[in-house]
Amino acid sequence: MQIVSTDMETGTLTPELLQKMNAYWRAANYLSVGQLYLRNNPLLKEPLKLDDIKNMLLGHWGTTPGQNFIYTHLNRVIKKYDLNMIYVSGPGHGGPAVVAGTYLEGTYTEVYPNITQDEEGLKKLFTQFSYPGGISSHASPQTPGSIHEGGELGYSLSHSFGAVLDNPDLIVACVVGDGEAETGPLATAWHSNKFINPVSDGVVLPILHLNGYKISNPTVLARISHEELEQLFEGYGYTPYFVEGADPELMHEAMATVLDKAIEHIKQIKQDAARQDSPERPRWPMIVLRSPKGWTGPKVIDGHKIEGNFRSHQVPLSVSATTPPAHLQMLEDWLKSYKPEELFDEKGKLIPELAKLAPEGERRMGANPHTNGGQLLRDLHMPDFRKYAVEVTSPGIDGEGDTYVSGKFLRDVLKYNEHKRNFRIFGPDETVSNRLDAIFETTNRQWEAPIIESDEFLSSSGGVMEMLSEHQCEGWLEGYLLTGRHGLFNCYEAFIHIVDSMFNQHAKWLKATLELPWRRKIASLNILLTSTVWRQDHNGFTHQDPGFMDHVVNKKATIVRVYLPPDANCLLSVMDHCLRSYHYVNVIAAGKHPAPQWLNMDQAIAHCTRGIGIWNFASNDQDCEPDVVMACCGDVPTLEILAAVSILREHLPELKIRVVNVVDLFKLQKSSEHTHGLTDRDYDALFTTNKPVVFAFHGYPWLVHRLTYNRSNNFNLHVRGYKEEGTITTSFDMTVLNEMDRFHLVIDAIDRLPQTGSKGVYLKQLLQDKLIQHKHYISANGKDMPEILNWKWNTEGFNN
Template sequence: MKLSSEETSKLHAYWRAANYLSVGQLYLRHNPLLKEPLKLEHVKNMLLGHWGTTPGQNFIYTHLNRVINKYDLDMIYVSGPGHGGPAVVAGTYLEGTYTEVYPNITQDEDGLRKLFTQFSYPGGISSHASPPTPGSIHEGGELGYSLSHSFGAVLDNPSLVVACVVGDGEAETGPLATAWHSNKFLNPLTDGVVLPILHLNGYKISNPTVLARISHEELEQLFKGYGWTPYFVEGEEPEAMHQAMATVLDEAIEQIKAIKLNATTQADMERPRWPMIVLRSPKGWTGPKEVDGFKIEGNFRAHQIPLAVSASAPPEHLQMLEDWMKSYHPEELFDENGRLKPELAELAPKGDRRMGANPHANGGQLLRNLRLPDFRDYAIAVNSPGVNGEGDTYVSGRFLRDVIKENQHDRNFRIFGPDETVSNRLELVFEATNRQWDAPIIEHDEFLARDGSVMEMLSEHQCEGWLEGYLLTGRHGLFNCYEAFIHIVDSMFNQHAKWLKTTLELPWRRKIASLNILLTSTVWRQDHNGFTHQDPGFLDHVVNKKANIVRVYLPPDANCLLSVMDHCLRSYHYVNVIVAGKHPAPQWLNMEQAIAHCTRGIGIWNFASNDQDAEPDVIMACSGDVPTLEILAAVSIIREHLPQIRIRVINVVDLFKLQKSSEHTHGLSDKDYDALFTVNKPVVFAFHGYPWLVHRLTYNRANNTNLHVRGYKEEGTITTSFDMTVLNEMDRFHLAMDVIDRLPQTGTQGVYLKQLLTDKLTEHKQYIKANGKDMPEILNWKWNQPTQ
């Protein structure tokens, strides 16, 4: 469709208004309408922000408003380029959403002054499309995740269109480069649509971008190879660019509508080639052409603040800034009171169709509780401690299978993982669903279908990004991953935790479902993969975040895992990290005991303790399934050979119970902690992760000097499961010797027992070298209730 001259003029004026507001945000704190000559005191003392990407994003936002109105689109905007905040703030202010959310930022001259002053200003807002920005589900402070967030947002959202602006610098990141393949996972019937808009402005901070320097033909071939239909809008002359963008957007939306219509009538349609747009425009478009002899527009120097204005800068820069701002002709855009003129304001969509007001961008507004089956129905019978188990995650797979069944009608829950759902022993979920997959399916493939509730791609970035987008738009989910490789998304976890922390401080932001991460294939059971797969350090990373955001659970058996899983799936606005084993392992607690234990988060295990009628001589504590097994095996050794020793066994499910209540809401008070661990008795602690994490969490407890922690200390290889504990000295023999070393009252008996245990370690090494498996007494060990 060709725009009329009046339509072009209005679109251009609206774009100018957005650009004017954006420059004002970067520079001004007074005189927002330039009613008087610009003076230095009108300019901020610190100029912080980014101009380069902003005018292009203003151009896009303006044109998206037009197609939203024309086609009545349910659309949100994701700003992928770093520091795109001025554009999204300007767009939401012009459409009225910003003032509705922040009534003090009024639609008048004083409101403009406040809008300008707050940007990149102490106590104000950041230069990204951050949580305080209406309409944003994507921070953009770290590059690479915009497209995966966008695809997560449209899963099970058939009417939603996400316009995802991808910066050409961002396009160089690994996660973003991989995310183009998300089109192979979209169901055109039950999912929404992502419309990527690759913004080629040519430069990053100081370097040209790769995609901007390859030929048009190569770029087109690249995206056709990815399975997209690319449309190009290229140039810098405003009228021609408005016409080109309008034409391309109409074609793209018509193509989307045709694909969606075909999906309702053709059950076996081929995977569609969704449209995407490549917008090539100058970096810092419409800004200063040249400053102090240096090219600015169309150059990397437009990236941040293109024009220094201060007492120490050349005095002519102040006039250049005024000329720049006046080039947008604000008197034609705003009335005398500073309000956008009615004929321009009418271009914005109305109500929830405004991208800043769309409920999908404030997902808690749409959030519905999960329908959860009663986890007690999936309990393992534990008539006595130590019965054999099938594998804790395998048991939880039955529960998750039925969570999927209960929520299939609402399309409100998905499982995400990097090709590991079966490997992580969750395969029972495939009794209820399939992996969603819109590429060809051939004979002997398993569990693949166009429609499914499991999303798998061998990219931890995509799985986490999809899930984050899914959660941010009001749904629930679970991410399962090998423990060692969750580190790949360390930084994504950082950003999401920061998002949750910041949105808690914004009353208009609604809480969203928790990000639930199940870590399995753990460090202690990677005997066939070896050292590369042995790293429990994600826990250390997680505990750095705010106490009101993060939770870490280490259930010791299947019934505890069921209780923890149910709790996490019901929770809101946390990152819940669950560490659980997938291999067959002993089961310790029946369901009633497990619920009580997990509710406490920490507790004495009476069945293994013998200090009920006396002060304990030693505390033996554990956190994690393998540490629990080894502690109990060590307890059995001590109680058999040194029956006079009083032992208290403590198991920790909720890791933050170790921290003080003043530091974490789950933490124990000093009184309660001291009641469990005493203030003067030795504590031998077997921990799933790096041992210093326990020391860190308990560093200021009264009994910390008597705390001795065994855990993973970066010793690993391809070896037997038990030998992994021996290599890291967290095995039952080392733990028992730790007790002897700390209890001089064991005397001669202790000396002889320690020698026996040392010999056992030698026997173990010789046996596994000769036989390639653990000794029978290890493999067949059972907990037998001691007679005393």
């Protein structure tokens, strides 16, 4: 433990520097209050009037002065030690502080030249905040220097640790709010220190900001004893440094002393690691800053305590025509308490002796290129995915497992880029289970805790990051991408829902940054979903949920893509495309178990490039209109549709059948709604305008109806998919339970084809008997019937 008490004589700052830093902090606080309240009179050259106040007062004050304090002190150590440092604002609604910090250092004006360093610029800076057409109260994408918005709490540490992977010179100062610290993802993220290599990775300096309150409740960590708090973070493996108090002069001195100790501590760890002098995992420093919520703001308003209380969380002082007139004067007194006349010159520019306190150029936290990761992004060096192709001499040959094949490709993507250190794979302890274990032929899991002889694939410098927390893996990957690298997240399909909200936030970030010319595109967030619903028979109902796709399609068409390759060669083609892409969220659903292979590599490339298409080898309508369209999307649905087609063609050879396979889910939408969507003309050419369509789908069937609701043949579309029926059973029985098996699919077709007549009636009864036989067989034998297990596609066996 390291404590710097505010009553200790440390002498880190000279009196002159202390005075200047306090003035700089006052300037940041003044700008922050101005953002909350003012639309005119930004330098208070005239007495404050109601016309100077915004009509809607929106924003958050409580966390802001503490963050301004931290930002001011980080500027000093950046200059003193020439640090490559960025700032992550974890507490919710910390926007005023980051905007103020980047404006004072000059970055904001460089990015937004209309927000000038003068009185008119201040007026615009204030007016735009939480204002229609302006900027939000978070450290949003519009804010220079931000890689973390903080709208939803819990991910700041994960993003920060992801940012320092393979960035050995980078320090991320991550401010963690004490409210944020109560979230599950944040509580887990403290363990990220067990994965950081002190030689090849950078450093996260967590700064836990204990200001005591959330929106209206005290925070847990602010109300436990000092001893318990110290033991908590020592138990996490950190060396905690404490700064506690409220007196500005004493707090400045204490914070400066602690930051110097922390930076020296970091440098020592780095030096020892480079010399291999310390075999033990380092105890990285962290800072606990305890300061009042709403520090330097009004002490009491209308008889209620404000500073050091939850009431300072948002806009603490209401000022309008309907509030007490005294409130306007209180606001003026509050603003004047920062003495703006001492901070800004007559034109409204920060005075030179204070401006010199900020770092210069890319050392400014708002201008650091790591916060605009597209500036650093380099294309991956990609192997030729065709080299990993499965040889498909005829449709339906046996395959080893689609992800197993793609694992060899990913192994070499890691190998080809190991010198750049710009590609990693992330997953919650499922990489082997998901049959991607070929990647461990070229790399290991990164791990800084002890390793024993019986462990596998662990080292201090691996390309795979695994921790049994989907939140953590997603957060690490997002931080890695946001700072200019590439990656892949593999996960069990049912449990990707754990990061539903994280995906939301990242998709919103991507959408917002597309609208900012100064933000460069970053590598896509690639999510591989496997261990899918149809092959979770041994794990049962809890592991059976394909609904993440439903969630994804809610996002903007400019951002999201969903792919369901039917076999290994298609997966290779899709994976290569996704890893090369920028600024999307690519979701890929693929199987890991042995399964039939349908297309050779040339066919797979053509099919995946189209995203949808007729499978000629399975269709017999080449010279006429089809009687029925049998469509499929996903590996198991493809298998069952083709098995159904084989039954139809054997028993009802006069039927004309068209088989359509969908790889790119958004092909089903209209081109006016999604850039990948088909035109009505192309959609109708595939699915017809008046013929029945039996569609086997990987996910919930209503998603297909949702995507095609305004297509001309929608009334003829009958979709079979997962309908929340599952248990521990055989693989084929999972399809039977959800009526997506080959027998139900054939029955659906017969029900929509009255021309099948008596033949159709007899075939339907035969298949109903098969379903009864199936149930009896699996109950007696614990496995599927031989005709299911041994089924093969055989085009030559058909009569036409």
